[in-house]
Amino acid sequence: MTTPRQRNRARLLGAGSLVAATIAVALAVPAQAAGSTLQAAAAGSGRYFGTAIAGSRLNDSTYSGIANREFNMITAENEMKADATEPNQNQFNFSAGDQILNWAQSNGKRVRGHALAWYSQQPGWMQNMSGSALRSAMLNHVTQVATHYKGKIYAWDVVNEAFADGSSGARRDSNLQRTGNDWIEAAFKAARAADPNAKLCYNDYNTDNWNDAKTQAVYNMVKDFKSRGVPIDCVGFQAHFNSQSPVPSNYHTTLGNFAALGVDVQITELDIEGSGTNQANQFQGVVQACLAVARCTGITVWGVRDSDSWRASGTPLLFDNYGNKKAAYTSVLNALNAGGTTTSPDPTSTSPNPTSTSTPTPTPTTTTTPPSGNPSCTATYSEGEKWSDRFNGTVTIRANTNISSWTSYVTVNYPQRIIATWNGSPTWPSSNVMIMKPNGNGALSAGQTVSFGFTVMHGGNWTWPGVTCTAS
Ligand code: 9MR
Numbered sequence: 001m002t003t004p005r006q007r008n009r010a011r012l013l014g015a016g017s018l019v020a021a022t023i024a025v026a027l028a029v030p031a032q033a034a035g036s037t038l039q040a041a042a043a044g045s046g047r048y049f050g051t052a053i054a055g056s057r058l059n060d061s062t063y064s065g066i067a068n069r070e071f072n073m074i075t076a077e078n079e080m081k082a083d084a085t086e087p088n089q090n091q092f093n094f095s096a097g098d099q100i101l102n103w104a105q106s107n108g109k110r111v112r113g114h115a116l117a118w119y120s121q122q123p124g125w126m127q128n129m130s131g132s133a134l135r136s137a138m139l140n141h142v143t144q145v146a147t148h149y150k151g152k153i154y155a156w157d158v159v160n161e162a163f164a165d166g167s168s169g170a171r172r173d174s175n176l177q178r179t180g181n182d183w184i185e186a187a188f189k190a191a192r193a194a195d196p197n198a199k200l201c202y203n204d205y206n207t208d209n210w211n212d213a214k215t216q217a218v219y220n221m222v223k224d225f226k227s228r229g230v231p232i233d234c235v236g237f238q239a240h241f242n243s244q245s246p247v248p249s250n251y252h253t254t255l256g257n258f259a260a261l262g263v264d265v266q267i268t269e270l271d272i273e274g275s276g277t278n279q280a281n282q283f284q285g286v287v288q289a290c291l292a293v294a295r296c297t298g299i300t301v302w303g304v305r306d307s308d309s310w311r312a313s314g315t316p317l318l319f320d321n322y323g324n325k326k327a328a329y330t331s332v333l334n335a336l337n338a339g340g341t342t343t344s345p346d347p348t349s350t351s352p353n354p355t356s357t358s359t360p361t362p363t364p365t366t367t368t369t370p371p372s373g374n375p376s377c378t379a380t381y382s383e384g385e386k387w388s389d390r391f392n393g394t395v396t397i398r399a400n401t402n403i404s405s406w407t408s409y410v411t412v413n414y415p416q417r418i419i420a421t422w423n424g425s426p427t428w429p430s431s432n433v434m435i436m437k438p439n440g441n442g443a444l445s446a447g448q449t450v451s452f453g454f455t456v457m458h459g460g461n462w463t464w465p466g467v468t469c470t471a472s
Contacts, residue, residue: 034337038318038329039072041336045291048298049336050112052077052269055099057308062323064103066304073154074104075112075268075300077310081121085145089125089137094148101152112268112300113153115160115203116142117187119174127175135179139190146194155199155234155266158191159184165206169217184221185230192231203236203268209248210257222261236268239286240302242314247272247282249383251289252462259295269302272328273314280331283318287332291340291388292462340388375403377444379469384453390419391458395436395467396451397444403471405442408452410434411466415459424452 035041042049050073057063067074078084079096086092104111117138129137146156162184164172171177184202191200202222207215218235225232235258241247248254255265267290272282290296303309307321318329377399384392397406412418412432424436436452444450456465 035333038070038333038336041333042298043072044337045339047290047296047336048073048110050074050298050300051304052114052300052302053100053103054303054308055079055096055103057304058099058103063304063308066319066323068107072109073112073298073300074100074109075114076100077114077303078121080113080145080149081115082118082126082141082145083121083123086126086141087123089123090140092144092148097149101149105152110154111149111152112266113146113149113156113198114268115157116145116191117158117176117183118160119172119176120161122175130175131179134175135183135186138176138179138183139186142187142190143194146191146198149198150195151197153195153198155201155236155264156191156195157203157236157268158188158200160203161205162202163204163207163214163217163221165214167213169213185225188225188231199233199264200231201234201236201264201266201268202232203238205238205240205269206245207235208237208239208241208251208254210250210254215254219258219261222258222263226261226263232263234264234266234297236266238269238302239267240269240271240316241282241286242273242316247285247289249285249386251286252292252386255289255293255296256462259293264295264297265290265293266297267299270299271302271309271311271314271316273311273316275315276327279315280327283328284331284335285386287335288340288386288388291335291338292386335388338388374401375471376400377403377406377469377471379408379467381464381467383464389457390455391462392453392455393465394451394453395469396449397469398449399444399446399471401471402445403443405438406444406469406471408436408467408469410436410454412456413461413463413465416456416461416463416465417459418454419457420455422453423450426454 035044038049049071051067051071052075053067054077076097079100084096085094101111126134126137142158162172162177164170171181176183188200202218204218206212207218209215222232222235237255258265267286270286272279274282287299290299301317303317305319305321305323306312306315306317309317318326318332320326377397380396380398382394382396384394395408395410397408410418414432417431418434421436423439425439427435429435434454438450
């Protein structure tokens with residue numbers, strides 16, 4: 001089932017496709033040869049492309065062959081979690097985690113550590129603990145595991161899924177939360193002390209839409225941590241999507257706003273249920289959102305083939321059950337090769353990245369001019385397709401009375417510039433203002449609408465253009 005937003009998106013794509021194709025030809029002079037694998041394509045803009053690995057599958061040569069060819073960042077899907085690494089209190093077992101680490105290292109890949117402190121997948125002894133005993137046990141776990149892997153982990157998910165779903169914006173209730181609200185910062189401090197060179201991430205799901213209470217709650221925690229000097233270097237967005245939880249159109253805003261706090265952002269567990277073009281488009285949207293944000297340092301998918309997924313029936317990955325590349329693979333590869341904001345040249349650096357150029361501005365859903373006098377019209381802006389370097393917008397003109405013609409003014413925000421238009425006749429009084437008049441007769445009767453569209457090169461500024469109209 002498609003939502004009205006998805007249908008609009010499809011229409012916009014259709015309207016703009018010719019223009020987009022023309023632009024693609026003009027802009028597709030690659031700075032370097034296109035990558036033929038996901039890791040090579042991502043490396044073109046300084047990013048990594050990773051996958052979760054299940055150690056038990058590594059002796060399946062189709063699986064390990066694809067994993068080795070396509071990915072350069074590895075997450076242990078389950079093997080570094082607390083139930084695996086500390087099955088009995090203070091008796092650590094790193095064999096399964098080490099197997100994955102060794103496979104990654106011997107194939108020249110880096111490793112994301114997942115996850116040190118989490119309400120789920122706790123060993124039985126930990127599930128039964130509470131209070132200060134649990135707090136101490138948790139900190140000991142963080143310290144021992146981070147120490148064992150010291151110097152070998154690019155980034156740790158120090159704390160996983162600590163916020164509640166829904167509209168409360170509250171912490172998730174758990175035995176860890178009940179040890180005191182400061183359990184998260186205590187875990188980060190312990191991790192920093194144990195492995196000062198690993199990036200330390202907070203990781204969660206349903207934090208993709210900027211307007212969601214959970215997103216805002218995590219944002220406020222990270223902002224607070226940064227202001228108080230609690231060690232945090234990155235935020236992981238799990239990105240498990242399906243039709244109930246689709247990729248939000250404001251994803252780049254979310255990623256950019258977090259990055260503006262002075263942390264890296266990473267897509268850490270990407271999978272999108274679905275198939276065919278729809279699935280491919282959604283994957284493309286996630287890649288483009290990451291590429292639009294300088295401090296989005298990489299993307300990890302949560303498994304190799306559909307059949308390897310924790311939700312295999314949703315066919316949410318980039319390779320089918322037989323290891324064939326799906327349409328989603330091609331769209332991800334192409335989006336990566338189209339490039340984006342270049343991320344830090346040294347992705348292992350923990351210093352703030354001064355090259356960040358993304359300063360997304362939360363925007364209203366429409367920009368309108370109230371009707372004044374007769375004849376009158378209203379102009380409404382709506383977002384269209386987004387790419388790493390440009391976006392499409394549509395302006396809908398609504399006649400409030402019968403009108404014989406209309407004129408619309410579109411003002412873009414520096415360094416934005418309009419590079420293409422359709423369904424209207426533009427003139428350019430200055431570099432940031434476009435005056436759009438109808439093609440032919442602009443007569444509309446009261447209540448009728450007509451739309452025109454344009455493409456903006458955004459130069460890192462995602463602020464919506466201002467739109468107004470006058471009628472005669
Ligand atoms: O993919 C993991 C699956 O094999 C496990 O059974 C499951 C147990 O909780 O965890 C899955 O991975 C989760 C990840 O660790 C945290 N985010 C959600 C992932 C999917 O459930």
